[in-house]
Amino acid sequence: MSPFRQSVHSEAFVLAMDRSIGELFVRHLSLFGTLSEADRHALLNIKGRIGVLEKGQDILRVGDKPTHVVAVLSGMLQRYTLDAEGERQIHSFYLGGDVPSLEGLHIDVMDNALGAVTTSRVALVTHVDMFALLHAHPNLAALCWRETLVQAAVFREWLARNSKKLAHAQTAHLFCEMITRAKANGLSDGKSMSLPVTQKDLADALGMSVVHVNRTLQTLRSTGEVELKNGILTIGDFATVADLAGFDPAYLHLTA
Amino acid sequence: MSPFRQSVHSEAFVLAMDRSIGELFVRHLSLFGTLSEADRHALLNIKGRIGVLEKGQDILRVGDKPTHVVAVLSGMLQRYTLDAEGERQIHSFYLGGDVPSLEGLHIDVMDNALGAVTTSRVALVTHVDMFALLHAHPNLAALCWRETLVQAAVFREWLARNSKKLAHAQTAHLFCEMITRAKANGLSDGKSMSLPVTQKDLADALGMSVVHVNRTLQTLRSTGEVELKNGILTIGDFATVADLAGFDPAYLHLTA
DNA sequence: CGGGTCTTTGACCAAGGTCAATACGCGTGG
DNA sequence: CCACGCGTATTGACCTTGGTCAAAGACCCG
Numbered sequence: 001m002s003p004f005r006q007s008v009h010s011e012a013f014v015l016a017m018d019r020s021i022g023e024l025f026v027r028h029l030s031l032f033g034t035l036s037e038a039d040r041h042a043l044l045n046i047k048g049r050i051g052v053l054e055k056g057q058d059i060l061r062v063g064d065k066p067t068h069v070v071a072v073l074s075g076m077l078q079r080y081t082l083d084a085e086g087e088r089q090i091h092s093f094y095l096g097g098d099v100p101s102l103e104g105l106h107i108d109v110m111d112n113a114l115g116a117v118t119t120s121r122v123a124l125v126t127h128v129d130m131f132a133l134l135h136a137h138p139n140l141a142a143l144c145w146r147e148t149l150v151q152a153a154v155f156r157e158w159l160a161r162n163s164k165k166l167a168h169a170q171t172a173h174l175f176c177e178m179i180t181r182a183k184a185n186g187l188s189d190g191k192s193m194s195l196p197v198t199q200k201d202l203a204d205a206l207g208m209s210v211v212h213v214n215r216t217l218q219t220l221r222s223t224g225e226v227e228l229k230n231g232i233l234t235i236g237d238f239a240t241v242a243d244l245a246g247f248d249p250a251y252l253h254l255t256a
Numbered sequence: 257m258s259p260f261r262q263s264v265h266s267e268a269f270v271l272a273m274d275r276s277i278g279e280l281f282v283r284h285l286s287l288f289g290t291l292s293e294a295d296r297h298a299l300l301n302i303k304g305r306i307g308v309l310e311k312g313q314d315i316l317r318v319g320d321k322p323t324h325v326v327a328v329l330s331g332m333l334q335r336y337t338l339d340a341e342g343e344r345q346i347h348s349f350y351l352g353g354d355v356p357s358l359e360g361l362h363i364d365v366m367d368n369a370l371g372a373v374t375t376s377r378v379a380l381v382t383h384v385d386m387f388a389l390l391h392a393h394p395n396l397a398a399l400c401w402r403e404t405l406v407q408a409a410v411f412r413e414w415l416a417r418n419s420k421k422l423a424h425a426q427t428a429h430l431f432c433e434m435i436t437r438a439k440a441n442g443l444s445d446g447k448s449m450s451l452p453v454t455q456k457d458l459a460d461a462l463g464m465s466v467v468h469v470n471r472t473l474q475t476l477r478s479t480g481e482v483e484l485k486n487g488i489l490t491i492g493d494f495a496t497v498a499d500l501a502g503f504d505p506a507y508l509h510l511t512a
Numbered sequence: 513c514g515g516g517t518c519t520t521t522g523a524c525c526a527a528g529g530t531c532a533a534t535a536c537g538c539g540t541g542g
Numbered sequence: 543c544c545a546c547g548c549g550t551a552t553t554g555a556c557c558t559t560g561g562t563c564a565a566a567g568a569c570c571c572g
Contacts, residue, residue, distance in 0.1 A: 079412075081412070081416055083416065083420065083502060084502050087420060089415065089416040089419055089420060091412045091415060091416070103405045103408065105401075106398055106401050106402040106405055107402065107405050107406075107409075107509065108509075109506075109509075111409055111412075111506050111507045111509070112409075112412065135394070138391070141397075142362055145361075145362050145401050145404070146362040146363065148401070148404065148405060148408065149359045149362055149363050149404060149408075150363075151408065152359065152404065152405075152407065152408035152411055153363075153367055153368075155408055155411035155412050155415060156335075156337070156347045156367075156368065156411050158415050159345065159347060159411060159414050159415045159418060160337055160339065160345040160347070162415060162418055162419040162463075163345055163418040163419075163462070163463025164339065164343060164345060164463055166527075166528095167527075167528070198549085198550065198551090199550075199551070200550080206419070207418075207419025207420055208528075208529085209528070209529050209530075210550090210551085211528085211529075211530080211531095211552085211553090212527085212528055212529070214551065214552060214553090215528090215552090215553090216528095217551095218552085246339060246340050250365075250367050251367045253363065253364075253365075253367070422559080422560095423559080423560070454517085454518060454519090455518075455519070455520095456518080464560075464561085465560070465561050465562075466518090466519085467520085467521090467560085467561075467562080467563095468559085468560055468561070470519065470520060470521090471520090471521095471560090472560095473519095474520085
């Protein structure tokens, strides 16, 4: 049992008294469609609890029956699984502004875990509240459904990337995705972003060994176009890197 | 333009006069949850068109705006993408009884294609009809949403498989999935099934070369536990193969 | 019988994994 | 302030898996 999960209802997770959670949902869902004034108003009134997830802590584990929707206020989460040998596969990274667990609304048992890559602030909204909201606003239900479908598209892209591309293209592709999503979330200017991952994290996302990740990063660094240092990812010319990576943002289905 | 797509409304696709489409939906959705009598009744009245998709033909292409939900009556479909070099990545196979494209209800533009691995009979239901149905039966909407989430779980599993496992384990894992799903659809006794794929198809699903697929199949065959011949997959002892593959069906979220 | 598709084989090659040692950075306690 | 310890990054040597290329069978169907 994660100590965190036991404290979801304790003081560690305090009721949000402002509209920060609602604002996050408004911004996030706006990435995938249009909100009516009524939708916006309803979202802004979302009530939830806010707390801190320490680096390495899980908020959802395999086998859990989710009861809350999780939103990332700041920091970075990972969705991952462990195989029989204890090897981790990271399926996605989530940045501030992302809502990783809308899927939990209709999945009874988690087949993967959600944890903090770095110390993060997260918000929790009960499924009960979410269902009430979605029931009253069918357009929001459609948008949330759509959001989960876009996440599925991202999984497919990761599948294609990890199955086919060479190490440097894989790595560049992941970086392009992260920068593009960070920009959409207002966390990047398209040139650099906070990416607080270790090389082991990258290895477990890309399906490569740490040693090879290290060497690949050096290669990319030597081109002068890509640098990851002290948790800051910097890209020279996005188009150049995207080309190297074979990156096409269509799968992210961003309306912007 | 696919000639097929142009003929969706022509005589090639004839109105189904019986309940075969509705029955397919009832069986399929029952795999993921419970249907009320009203749900069942509504589903059975689904109207759609039925037609044949020749081997290699696409029913949806990248860039298309889907207008119908596709259900597989018989045969086998693949979801796939092509990269810049024309390399295909298969993201999933769909058997008779599967409904590959519920996601199309809320995705405006396809970022992947759906085509026939082998000559198949497919049914089409208009989005208009589906939306009316889901609007009138919120429980069905929840179930359809859930179905798309299970598909996402399958994409994640493919990601983990293709990223980490060795060739023989990858191949065995895919076979375990296919047999398990075929069994759920009433198309297999758990020992063998129709799997009309070429070695190239497997290669493009598993992210390996055809040559290596060929050698891997030979290795598996030599264990006496796995054989793929003339489009028929046969497994000796499922538990043995599942163990070799590191296969755990939890991600399929089957209620049965 | 001829041509296309699919499978199989052999020889060789390269990307990336493994193992083990070393270096670096940073926080903690003395 | 410095030594220590831990997690992370880096390097080198070596090895395995699986890719590539090219040719030859098999099979199928008109």
